[in-house]
Amino acid sequence: MRRPLRVKSQHCPQVEYLLNYRSEGPFRGPVHVGVRTDRVLPSVERARSSQAFDGTGGFALPGGVEQRALSWPLGPRLACFQERFGMRDLIRSGRFAQIARLTRKALRVYAEQGLLRPVHTDPLSGYHYYSFSQLEDARRITRLRDFNMPLEDIREALRTWHAPELSSLLQQQQRKLQAQQEDIQRVLNDLRAFIQTERSLYQVNTKKVLPQRCITRRARCAPEQSCAFIDATQPALLTALREAGAHPAGSGIVRYFESEGEDAWDVEVCQPFAIDGPLLLPGGFDVLTLPGGTAAYTVHEGECGGDFGMQGAYEAVWNWIREHGHETQGPPYEVYLFEEGNTDDTADYRTEVAWLIR
Numbered sequence: 001m002r003r004p005l006r007v008k009s010q011h012c013p014q015v016e017y018l019l020n021y022r023s024e025g026p027f028r029g030p031v032h033v034g035v036r037t038d039r040v041l042p043s044v045e046r047a048r049s050s051q052a053f054d055g056t057g058g059f060a061l062p063g064g065v066e067q068r069a070l071s072w073p074l075g076p077r078l079a080c081f082q083e084r085f086g087m088r089d090l091i092r093s094g095r096f097a098q099i100a101r102l103t104r105k106a107l108r109v110y111a112e113q114g115l116l117r118p119v120h121t122d123p124l125s126g127y128h129y130y131s132f133s134q135l136e137d138a139r140r141i142t143r144l145r146d147f148n149m150p151l152e153d154i155r156e157a158l159r160t161w162h163a164p165e166l167s168s169l170l171q172q173q174q175r176k177l178q179a180q181q182e183d184i185q186r187v188l189n190d191l192r193a194f195i196q197t198e199r200s201l202y203q204v205n206t207k208k209v210l211p212q213r214c215i216t217r218r219a220r221c222a223p224e225q226s227c228a229f230i231d232a233t234q235p236a237l238l239t240a241l242r243e244a245g246a247h248p249a250g251s252g253i254v255r256y257f258e259s260e261g262e263d264a265w266d267v268e269v270c271q272p273f274a275i276d277g278p279l280l281l282p283g284g285f286d287v288l289t290l291p292g293g294t295a296a297y298t299v300h301e302g303e304c305g306g307d308f309g310m311q312g313a314y315e316a317v318w319n320w321i322r323e324h325g326h327e328t329q330g331p332p333y334e335v336y337l338f339e340e341g342n343t344d345d346t347a348d349y350r351t352e353v354a355w356l357i358r
Contacts, residue, residue, distance in 0.1 A: 202316035
């Protein structure tokens with residue numbers, strides 16, 4: 001047996017549903033609906049309060065009401081009716097966003113991108129409805145967004161959440177974040193060096209320098225490759241000395257000669273040494289004695305290279321030489337007063353920038 005029921009739309013008060021459903025149990029299947037918009041009949045709540053409920057699963061309707069109705073299957077699209085009759089799992093998008101701790105804008109973007117689509121949309125009001133069962137996906141999306149994962153990768157992660165491919169996606173994102181961290185660290189180092197350069201007032205002094213016998217290796221290289229050449233040559237010099245039975249006798253030195261070409265630097269890496277007997281070296285190394293004399297120098301603290309390395313130190317020494325009426329003698333040079341193996345913090349680096357003068 002079917003009983004008729006008139007229900008005013010929850011969202012559109014001027015729309016009334018005329019429903020037929022089974023009275024022997026709760027609504028679970030399709031029903032036939034008539035819609036009228038010419039007058040407003042009491043809502044379900046008012047029908048309950050007026051004790052119109054007949055106790056058998058239906059409502060006794062007031063008689064003598066003229067109807068103009070169009071019937072069609074209810075179907076899954078009438079979310080407002082489903083919400084009222086047993087489908088309590090559906091909630092409107094605003095409430096869902098609140099429970100899921102999402103902004104409405106984020107929820108709308110996730111719907112547009114196919115990550116979290118509403119399960120129903122009210123055809124009359126346009127309201128979107130979500131299911132409580134979708135809160136788990138919302139939580140997963142939020143967590144993956146915390147890892148800065150792109151929406152395209154999140155869509156794939158949701159699809160393969162319980163599959164081995166998920167681990168591969170997460171590891172891929174981990175590698176991306178590590179690369180970003182390295183880039184950010186480089187920027188931070190440059191910023192710190194820049195701050196130090198701006199704040200530093202280099203104190204220039206003079207001192208007597210004795211001649212030094214050194215093992216050297218010299219090369220022409222592009223400016224951006226000079227640091228790599230120095231870093232590779234310094235341990236090679238120490239290894240050659242050790243194999244020859246000699247030992248270092250001071251800090252490493254790097255001299256910069258004037259270069260004829262515009263695209264290359266002429267760089268010489270030197271390592272002072274001491275030995276009791278003759279020095280037998282493998283090919284690719286030279287032995288020379290660096291000249292002594294009076295040197296104007298200052299000490300740079302922090303990173304050697306980068307855009308904000310020791311330029312300020314060179315500028316301070318050069319300006320001091322001009323202001324005091326001296327002339328330079330030979331190329332400028334750097335003396336590394338630190339060992340990279342003894343510190344992981346570039347802030348601990350100390351480099352002497354010097355120039356022989358007369």
